[in-house]
Amino acid sequence: MPAVSFQSVSKTYSSPRGSLRALDAVSFDIQQGEFFGLLGPNGAGKTTLISILAGLARASSGQVRVMGHDVVADYAAARMALGIVPQELVFDPFFSVRETLRIQSGYFGLHHNDAWISQLLEELGLADKAGANMRQLSGGMKRRVLVAQALVHRPPVIVLDEPTAGVDVELRQTLWQFIARLNREGHTVLLTTHYLEEAEALCSRIAMLKQGRVVALDRTANLLAGTASTMLRFKTDQSLPPALAAQARTTGRIVQLKAHDATEVETLLAALRAAGIKVEDLEIGRADLEDVFLEIMQGAAA
């Protein structure tokens, strides 16, 4: 039995201006114990898909199951098995951190959960904030409470919707160590993120969404192996000739060009020299997930 199963899930939003197809027959399974990444540009449908999984939205058609439980027909069992960390930084200003976690436990029918709550506070570096009101916490601290809230009922499936958007490096480290440990202990993790290096480092398998469709679904290693395996990186202050600029990925001064083999590297360098481009910090490296992502997104545009 897969931990999460999406079967031809479609979602259409109707508005007076017309209808928008946010998801178009999305199908894939996440196996138990997997660390699964869901990637895609803004508006690709990631959050819609997760909302349907959590019962926050309803699919127009198709079926979603969590640990075998249909999220509509058998919603109580499905939600017991699911812990979701929402993308928005929301909180209830009436309560302290510990009250918030006790109340959240109670919703799941857990009334003697203090040992686990204390452990969560400890693991997430919140122990000294337990008595503080939610309003007094910084953004990063509120984010930690959101993670703790999602875990009060020890769900076998954990969903993190862009959990590290706008959080500091320290929290990112703490959070990933903790989530990775939960994953080793058997929890299934579904992660959406904009930070592709995070997905590359953590996720064993990845699905990429674009305009509501799955455009790639494979093991992370296979995705990395399946595309241009070499990248030529350098820095320059000059602008590239049009022929090169078209195939380059430019971030400020840093330019990256795809090269499949040594001959292509030579050809590119010759073209740069011919155009009189002064190149600094030249290196040849392996393609990373960002390269794969861009290649797939551009390919899927056609």
Add this chain to the structure above:
Amino acid sequence: MNGVRTLLYKEVLRFWKVGFQTVAAPVLTAVMYLLIFGHVLSDKVQVFDNVGYTRFLIPGLVMMSVLQNAFANSSSSLVQSKITGNLVFLLVTPLSHWAWFTAYVGASVVRGLSVGLGVFAATAWFSPPGLAQPLWIVVFAVLGAGMLGALGLIAGLWADKFDQMAAFQNFIIMPMTFLSGVFYSVHSLPEFWNRISHLNPFFYMIDGFRRGFFGVSDVSPWLSLAVVGSCFLAVSAVALHLLKTGYKLRH
């Protein structure tokens, strides 16, 4: 079942933590009404025989406070949670629509009765109204608070903005409570307005409630019970249906 208890507890704690605003302030308002209207109208308004105006006014003010605060509790809690987004914490739980209904309406009843008791305690010593048939007091206070709690739930689900919520409260709930016979006996009204008043379910709540204090009322308490009971069931059915279908909650 445990989840309902937690949600009820959380909803009660929510208003209790801001008790000055949610309990003490409405009590003070009711005392002001009593002082001003009691003083101005005591010689001008004829109510029941053998019941002075101030004595007559007290149960009306108590019930008006019960109703308005029961409505305010569920509606403001829901609309705040929707707007700040923290309703998501509830939406991801296994709680059923029955659990939501029971907890939100239950907390509204607790708030309504707390304010009602406060108003009674603060006003009764001006002119003790007596307790002729106390069971009616309890029945109408609980049913009335329950109905307004359920109505608040519907309004809270429907409203997308605080402005819409305020409109619902000020243009529907306030006039219906003020024009229900809190400040006068509907028998003192001209025939036409007397008939109109009999179409207002809030009139039956206040009339039935008052019966418990004085043993006399404008209409039979059994008729009032039938009207208020039916309204409670109808409003509850709508609220439960909206919760079950996820109206404005699960898109």
